[in-house]
Amino acid sequence: MKEISCKLIVIGAGPGGYVCAIRAGQLGLDAVIVEARRLGGACLNVGCIPSKALIHAAEEFDKARHMAAGRSPLGISLSAPEIDLAKTIAWKDGLVARLRGGVAGLLKKGKVKIVAGAARFRDGKTIAVETETGLQIIRAEAIVIATGSAPVELPFLPFGGSVISSTEALSLDKVPQKLVVVGGGYIGLELGTAFAKMGSAVTVVEATARILPQYDAELTRPVAKRLSELGVETLTDAKAKGLGANGEALVVEVGGEKEIRLGADKILVTVGRRPVTEGWGREELVLDMDGPFIRIDEECRTSMRGVYAIGDVTGEPMLAHRAMAQGEMVAEIVAGHKRSWDKRAIPAVCFTDPEIVSVGLSPEEARHAGTAIKVGQFPFSANGRAMTRLDEDGFVRVLARADNHLVLGVHAVGRDVSELAAAFGLALEMGARLEDIAGTIHAHPTLGEALQEAALRALGRALHI
Amino acid sequence: MGEYVIKLPDVGEGVAEAEMVEWRVEIGDLVREDTILAAVMTDKATVEIPSPVSGQILWLGAEVGDSVAVGSPLIRLKVEGEGSSPSPVATAAEPSAQAEDMPKAVAKPAIPGAAPTRASAPSRANVQAPGTPYGAPRPEGDRPLASPAVRLRAREAGVDLRQVPGSGPAGRISHQDLDAFIARGPQAVRSTGLQQNVSVEDIKLVGLRRRIAEKMALSNARIAHITYVEEVDVTALEELRAALNKQKRSDQPKLTLLPFLMRAMVRAIAEQPNFNALFDDEAGIIRQHGGVHIGVAAQTPSGLVVPVVKHAEARDLWDCAAEVNRLAEAAKTGSATREELSGSTITITSLGAMGGVATTPIVNYPEVAIVGVNKIMVRPVWDGSGFIPRKIMNLSSSFDHRVIDGWNAALFVQRIKTLLETPAMIFVEG
Numbered sequence: 001m002k003e004i005s006c007k008l009i010v011i012g013a014g015p016g017g018y019v020c021a022i023r024a025g026q027l028g029l030d031a032v033i034v035e036a037r038r039l040g041g042a043c044l045n046v047g048c049i050p051s052k053a054l055i056h057a058a059e060e061f062d063k064a065r066h067m068a069a070g071r072s073p074l075g076i077s078l079s080a081p082e083i084d085l086a087k088t089i090a091w092k093d094g095l096v097a098r099l100r101g102g103v104a105g106l107l108k109k110g111k112v113k114i115v116a117g118a119a120r121f122r123d124g125k126t127i128a129v130e131t132e133t134g135l136q137i138i139r140a141e142a143i144v145i146a147t148g149s150a151p152v153e154l155p156f157l158p159f160g161g162s163v164i165s166s167t168e169a170l171s172l173d174k175v176p177q178k179l180v181v182v183g184g185g186y187i188g189l190e191l192g193t194a195f196a197k198m199g200s201a202v203t204v205v206e207a208t209a210r211i212l213p214q215y216d217a218e219l220t221r222p223v224a225k226r227l228s229e230l231g232v233e234t235l236t237d238a239k240a241k242g243l244g245a246n247g248e249a250l251v252v253e254v255g256g257e258k259e260i261r262l263g264a265d266k267i268l269v270t271v272g273r274r275p276v277t278e279g280w281g282r283e284e285l286v287l288d289m290d291g292p293f294i295r296i297d298e299e300c301r302t303s304m305r306g307v308y309a310i311g312d313v314t315g316e317p318m319l320a321h322r323a324m325a326q327g328e329m330v331a332e333i334v335a336g337h338k339r340s341w342d343k344r345a346i347p348a349v350c351f352t353d354p355e356i357v358s359v360g361l362s363p364e365e366a367r368h369a370g371t372a373i374k375v376g377q378f379p380f381s382a383n384g385r386a387m388t389r390l391d392e393d394g395f396v397r398v399l400a401r402a403d404n405h406l407v408l409g410v411h412a413v414g415r416d417v418s419e420l421a422a423a424f425g426l427a428l429e430m431g432a433r434l435e436d437i438a439g440t441i442h443a444h445p446t447l448g449e450a451l452q453e454a455a456l457r458a459l460g461r462a463l464h465i
Numbered sequence: 466m467g468e469y470v471i472k473l474p475d476v477g478e479g480v481a482e483a484e485m486v487e488w489r490v491e492i493g494d495l496v497r498e499d500t501i502l503a504a505v506m507t508d509k510a511t512v513e514i515p516s517p518v519s520g521q522i523l524w525l526g527a528e529v530g531d532s533v534a535v536g537s538p539l540i541r542l543k544v545e546g547e548g549s550s551p552s553p554v555a556t557a558a559e560p561s562a563q564a565e566d567m568p569k570a571v572a573k574p575a576i577p578g579a580a581p582t583r584a585s586a587p588s589r590a591n592v593q594a595p596g597t598p599y600g601a602p603r604p605e606g607d608r609p610l611a612s613p614a615v616r617l618r619a620r621e622a623g624v625d626l627r628q629v630p631g632s633g634p635a636g637r638i639s640h641q642d643l644d645a646f647i648a649r650g651p652q653a654v655r656s657t658g659l660q661q662n663v664s665v666e667d668i669k670l671v672g673l674r675r676r677i678a679e680k681m682a683l684s685n686a687r688i689a690h691i692t693y694v695e696e697v698d699v700t701a702l703e704e705l706r707a708a709l710n711k712q713k714r715s716d717q718p719k720l721t722l723l724p725f726l727m728r729a730m731v732r733a734i735a736e737q738p739n740f741n742a743l744f745d746d747e748a749g750i751i752r753q754h755g756g757v758h759i760g761v762a763a764q765t766p767s768g769l770v771v772p773v774v775k776h777a778e779a780r781d782l783w784d785c786a787a788e789v790n791r792l793a794e795a796a797k798t799g800s801a802t803r804e805e806l807s808g809s810t811i812t813i814t815s816l817g818a819m820g821g822v823a824t825t826p827i828v829n830y831p832e833v834a835i836v837g838v839n840k841i842m843v844r845p846v847w848d849g850s851g852f853i854p855r856k857i858m859n860l861s862s863s864f865d866h867r868v869i870d871g872w873n874a875a876l877f878v879q880r881i882k883t884l885l886e887t888p889a890m891i892f893v894e895g
């Protein structure tokens with residue numbers, strides 16, 4: 001048994017954990033990061049990055065098929081494109097490996113010691129790691145819990161065989177002919193859309209009345225429209241009950257009465273993610289919980305002195321960029337800087353087709369809070385750049401306080417609007433007013449002009465509509 | 466339909482410009498002939514501008530606080546029939562087009578015919594976002610609005626941004642606001658119920674207030690003041706005054722102390738005529754006046770004015786009293802003429818019962834002397850064998866030390882003191 005001491009231990013090398021460790025290294029802290037699996041966590045290995053790779057490949061293939069079918073107005077034609085999913089996956093794996101190497105390099109540069117193995121708390125200052133070379137005891141002044149989240153498993157539909165989670169969906173070697181997606185949230189729709197574009201017959205089973213229930217209907221309408229264009233069947237108010245007797249079909253209760261059987265090669269269950277709060281010795285600590293999550297304060301401190309928690313294990317929104325910002329902040333707090341969580345906006349992006357971006361309050365949330373608001377919405381059908389890309393569906397929507405025009409929320413739906421998230425987030429974080437956005441020159445011809453026009457429209461003086 | 470242009474009329478001899486102090490109408494108002502449209506102010510007097518025609522206001526040529534040259538367009542009216550404008554242009558609904566018609570602003574507003582020039586930058590309140598007056602306390606629960614960089618600096622400096630007033634649009638806190646807050650140092654701990662008021666109100670200095678400010682600054686900048694305070698036993702004077710008031714005719718004014726002081730000053734000036742003078746410091750000439758024109762500083766609702774009792778040397782006690790009363794009333798009602806408010810050669814300042822124990826009066830430039838009257842108090846005075854109650858009043862008088870030496874100033878005040886303490890001497894010839 002070996003023992004070492006350091007200033008800071010980070011448990012989990014996902015986006016929150018590795019950013020925390022890198023920043024700690026930059027600040028000259030003696031830091032150790034412990035990871036049982038691969039550097040980069042779910043985000044890099046089985047989440048954000050690989051799914052975007054797959055989505056991109058599917059999109060390219062879909063375009064090619066569209067052209068091959070002679071339906072492209074661009075005048076391009078080609079003959080029978082094919083996709084070799086195994087090759088696609090290999091490309092995606094190469095990409096992920098490259099990024100993982102990048103994380104390792106950054107950690108090394110920050111002189112962060114990487115310990116591979118499963119960490120377990122012994123007490124609030126000590127952890128034990130099962131490494132290949134034996135048990136490693138590490139003591140630290142500060143410990144950061146960044147254990148992340150995992151896909152939720154349905155008890156009546158356990159993972160295994162044809163029932164897969166998003167992790168397996170990103171590593172299939174061939175496109176399933178029939179794919180049933182249980183859960184019409186953003187993960188299920190992103191992957192369902194990708195497989196539909198690669199040729200799967202996709203059915204989405206959603207328990208609530210509509211897909212993407214966390215967004216307002218206006219934002220999700222273009223997505224629903226595109227899904228039906230792609231031949232994706234969406235069953236709402238539908239509950240998965242379990243596998244049929246032969247294991248080949250999913251039994252679904254629709255509308256609370258009749259049961260139907262959906263044949264499927266693969267059943268992708270994407271009904272959410274749960275925080276990983278077990279398996280690392282939480283029982284050795286006295287941590288206050290907040291529902292299934294670890295309770296933290298504005299400095300990411302848990303109820304125990306010297307123990308911090310960041311990322312998905314601390315609650316919604318479970319997003320990598322939130323975890324990264326928390327990780328950076330905690331490293332600076334441990335280094336003695338005065339920091340506190342005072343972010344105004346955590347953008348959320350849904351990489352469906354078209355994409356959805358939401359930053360800040362929705363009109364409904366603002367009204368619910370009793371704030372008098374002004375809303376300006378500008379459709380991409382009036383945006384020149386969108387027309388040249390054959391992507392006229394969608395809009396940008398800006399909402400602001402009626403009295404002082406402070407921007408409270410920006411939302412958009414449309415092809416590639418995820419790239420506008422930067423501008424949206426900056427506007428909220430800087431405390432922009434409608435006049436600030438309206439008074440900023442937005443390059444022509446770009447999709448971003450729709451942001452300026454939406455602000456102008458909220459002010460009652462849009463120019464291009 | 467025609468257009469009628471009203472130009473700023475000649476409002477006084479030698480006056481090249483006037484300051485716009487009040488608009489009585491707005492664009493779009495319908496006015497009748499003789500409706501008062503505006504008030505402008507020259508050096509001393511306020512002049513009202515009536516409308517010579519009936520019509521609708523199209524355009525106002527100046528903002529309150531602007532200096533307007535005599536003869537420059539002030540108001541445009543839409544009138545029935547032919548207007549005064551040679552080319553009645555259809556500019557009614559286009560303020561921007563009208564603005565181009567305006568003469569170009571020039572640096573020296575004193576040039577006749579020059580355009581209105583802005584007296585001061587628009588106040589901050591004008592550029593505020595709706596709903597958030599500058600420095601207004603943030604509503605309860607509202608998060609302070611600041612960029613991430615400002616928030617970080619505040620955090621590191623240990624500043625709670627909720628305490629920092631934001632000067633930006635929508636109350637946004639800038640780096641400058643934070644600097645200002647930090648420079649003020651740690652704030653006192655709040656006691657219950659007492660709130661810091663961090664509001665700042667910008668009040669544009671216009672009209673009389675601006676005139677006073679300019680005049681006072683000029684006086685204080687040019688004149689080397691010396692102030693001399695002496696006490697005067699006015700017991701005998703007060704007895705005389707009471708006796709005179711008791712037996713005065715009904716057509717005679719009630720006597721205050723001022724006419725006695727004026728007569729005493731006339732006597733003192735006869736012996737020291739250099740105190741009744743205007744010092745033209747640019748030309749290097751002291752212009753000694755034969756006539757004693759005594760300005761009497763008077764408080765009016767809009768500020769300090771100085772009506773002038775002309776030729777006090779030729780007025781007796783009752784005449785002085787009547788003239789002071791008349792002028793004070795005219796000043797209060799704002800009906801005093803430009804002539805009545807100018808031309809003094811020496812000044813008295815008195816706040817009556819509010820006169821205090823001593824003051825440091827500012828000489829009324831370009832005069833060389835000002836006599837300040839403090840309040841009368843009954844004080845014990847040692848008469849050699851015991852204390853006796855006497856009515857004592859201080860005179861606080863300032864002089865332009867560039868042309869009047871302290872010794873001479875003392876002699877002047879002592880002479881007035883002697884006259885007031887033995888009031889019969891004021892009236893005895895020789």
